[in-house]
Amino acid sequence: MPFINYAQREITCKIVYYGPGLGGKTTNLQWIHQKTNPDAKGKLVSLATESERTLFFDLLPLNLGTIRGFKVRFQLYTVPGQIFYEASRKLIVKGADGVCFVADSQAARYDANLESLKDLRSHLRAHSIDFPSIPYALQLNKRDLPTAMPKDQLIAALRLKNEPVIEAVAVQGIGVFETLKVIVKQTLAQLRTGAAV
């Protein structure tokens, strides 16, 4: 549900980075935070455990500029990927205007990707968010690892609705901004159509 403030002339949208634990969701946000102009970003908020695993969520507010007199703001959230934080993930998905699924390309994480996708769709359904119409992108992360599965196999298993697929190595920034651009464009395009997701 994008928030449109006519008094302040602002549009704010919420994007959620979803995916299995240790897949690189927080790394995506950290890279965006590092490489974005100071004027265009807010503070990166991370609620993490002592071992730097996401406990509740990470949040990065971005000011992307102005469209037709309206300031465009995006709030990027990650969910905690570990299985036992399911309740937290459900809370964070609420009100999402777009979702990036960050898949871990390693063969050993194949089942975790599938489980996380199932989990995502279940939470979207719980919040009456229609998966076929929500802006959505699939990022295949960790493409540099020798244990990464072939791209085609991952796409066959994880691509659910002909969404854009971006190959990434988030720790090096590869594919990070491409993913962000893809999801921002889809989200604003959805807003343009005035279609309720």
Place this chain on the structure above:
Amino acid sequence: MSGSDLILLEEEHVRLSELAETLLTQANASFVGLIDRNGQPLGWCGELPDVDRTALASLAAGNVAATEGLAEMIGEPSFAAMYHEGESEHLHMSTLGRIAILVVAFNERSSLGLVRLRVRQLAPDFEEVFDVMESRSRNPGGSGALGLPEITDEDIDSLFGDSF
């Protein structure tokens, strides 16, 4: 989503600001914040500490959502209000209708009892505005019906020029 865009119009912004200022004065509060349940800041007044308001709003919304999750687990429909006691500053949070959260910060100049009383007295006035916003978000027709300017592909592309 179960509804369309959440839209705050100028006159609603003015009304909410008036109500927030009234609450601030009557409760002797440090600041008053209005937040949507998804974590978007809707408005502030008072002596705001030097903090990131977006972060504060998202943490408050997360806090409320988590607390409601706890309520559900013990068979309560919700907890109407929450109170966080600090050494000098305290936070009172309550839900307003189905879409908003009211955050009131106060210190030794006020008391929990006074804040709760004033929040309870003004809540129906806040809820009246939020009910209109919620009703609008449920109506089909999209943001275009309210005059959101036409956004072109070029507009969207232009956003990625300078920030990254």
